[in-house]
Amino acid sequence: MSDLQRIQVVDSHTGGEPTRVVLCGGPDLGEGPLSARAHRMRDRWDSFRSAVVNEPRGSDVLVGAVLVPPHEPGCDLGVIFFNNVGTLGMCGHGTIGLMATLAHLGRVRPGTHRIDTPVGPVSATLHADGQVSVANVASYRHRASVAVSVPGIGEVVGDVAWGGNWFFLVRSPAWELTLANVENLTDASWRIRQAVNAQGFPEVDHVELFGPPGCGGHSRNFVLCPGKAYDRSPCGTGTSAKLACLAADGKLAEGEAWIQEGILGTAFRAGFRWEDRAAGRILPVITGSAHVTAEATLLLAPDDPFRWGIRPGADLDPRAAGNPAPPGGN
Ligand code: PYC
Numbered sequence: 001m002s003d004l005q006r007i008q009v010v011d012s013h014t015g016g017e018p019t020r021v022v023l024c025g026g027p028d029l030g031e032g033p034l035s036a037r038a039h040r041m042r043d044r045w046d047s048f049r050s051a052v053v054n055e056p057r058g059s060d061v062l063v064g065a066v067l068v069p070p071h072e073p074g075c076d077l078g079v080i081f082f083n084n085v086g087t088l089g090m091c092g093h094g095t096i097g098l099m100a101t102l103a104h105l106g107r108v109r110p111g112t113h114r115i116d117t118p119v120g121p122v123s124a125t126l127h128a129d130g131q132v133s134v135a136n137v138a139s140y141r142h143r144a145s146v147a148v149s150v151p152g153i154g155e156v157v158g159d160v161a162w163g164g165n166w167f168f169l170v171r172s173p174a175w176e177l178t179l180a181n182v183e184n185l186t187d188a189s190w191r192i193r194q195a196v197n198a199q200g201f202p203e204v205d206h207v208e209l210f211g212p213p214g215c216g217g218h219s220r221n222f223v224l225c226p227g228k229a230y231d232r233s234p235c236g237t238g239t240s241a242k243l244a245c246l247a248a249d250g251k252l253a254e255g256e257a258w259i260q261e262g263i264l265g266t267a268f269r270a271g272f273r274w275e276d277r278a279a280g281r282i283l284p285v286i287t288g289s290a291h292v293t294a295e296a297t298l299l300l301a302p303d304d305p306f307r308w309g310i311r312p313g314a315d316l317d318p319r320a321a322g323n324p325a326p327p328g329g330n
Helices: 034-044 046-053 092-104 179-198 236-248
Strands: 005-014 017-024 063-068 077-082 111-116 122-126 132-135 140-150 154-162 166-172 206-211 219-224 258-261 267-276 281-288 290-300
Touching: 005 046, 005 092, 017 046, 017 092, 034 046, 034 063, 034 077, 046 063, 046 077, 046 290, 063 092, 077 092, 092 111, 092 122, 092 132, 092 236, 092 281, 092 290, 140 166, 140 179, 140 236, 154 179, 154 236, 166 179, 166 236, 179 206, 179 219, 206 236, 219 236, 236 258, 236 267, 236 281
Parallel strands: 017 063, 077 111, 166 206, 219 258
Antiparallel strands: 005 017, 005 290, 063 077, 111 122, 122 132, 132 281, 140 154, 154 166, 206 219, 258 267, 267 281
C-alpha cells in the first residue's frame, strides 16, 4: 500500500473536452522559462504524462495540466498542458477548465489571473457567473492558401496559422461536420496533416476543418489534435488561429464578436484586438465555461504493468505482464 504513488487530480470538461489538473504528486520540473520546463517534461517525465492521461487511468482525448511556479514576472501561476502524445504550447479549453477547477477549490476568485505557459503568459478572467475569458498569446497567419494534394481527397487549400499551437485551417473543400461523420473527418484530417507536413510545414500538428454552424454560431469546426483525438470543444487555440485568418482577410473587425462552434455544437465567444496590424498579429480573447466532473487520486502501483499508462512504443514486457502461468506450464 505504501509503495503506491499517488497523484491528486481534478477533472473537468469545457464544452465536452476534458481537462485533468494535477494538484499534487507531479514531477519537479525545476526552474527557468516554462518552454525549458516543458522540454524537460518531454525528456525526463514522459512516463508521468502517460500515466496521468493515457489508458487505463485516462483516454486519448484527455488533456492534462501540471501546475508549476511561474517564471515570467507578474504571473500568478504557471501551467504545462499535455496530451496523449506530448506537451502542448497552450490550451484554451484547458485554461478554462483550469480556472473552473481552481474556482471549485476556492483557490481563485472572480477577477483576472496571469498564467505563464511554455509559449508565453496568458490572462484568464473568471467572471462572476463562472464563465472564463482567456486572453491568449499573440496569434497570426503564417501562410495563406497553401494547396496540398491529399490521397483519396484531392486538392485541399488552407492556411497555416499560430494560435498557441500550429494549425492548418482548411478553406476548401467544406465538410459535413456531424458526430456521425467523425470517423471520416478524423481519417481525412490525419491525411491532410501528413500532406501538409510533407510540403514543408512539419510544425503543423493540429488540423481544423470548417462547415456551416448548426447552433446559431458563425462557423462550426472539427479539430484533430496531435495524438489523433478530436477536440470535443471548439478549441481555444484553434479559434485564436481562425481569428488571425479572419482578421488577415478583413472578414472580422477588431472588437467584433465571433461565435465558434465545435463538433458537438458547444461554442466559444471570441474576439480580438490588433497587437501589430502591419505584421498581422492579433490578441485573441476566447470565452467559455467548464464544469468540474471529478476529484480523484490516481494510484500507480509498482507491480502494475500499466503503471505508466498504455503508450505506443512502450509495449508490455511479457515478463512484467503478471499473467497467470498457463496450465501445464506451456
Ligand atoms: O482548446 O486550445 C485548445 C485545445 C488544444 C488542444 C485541445 N484543446
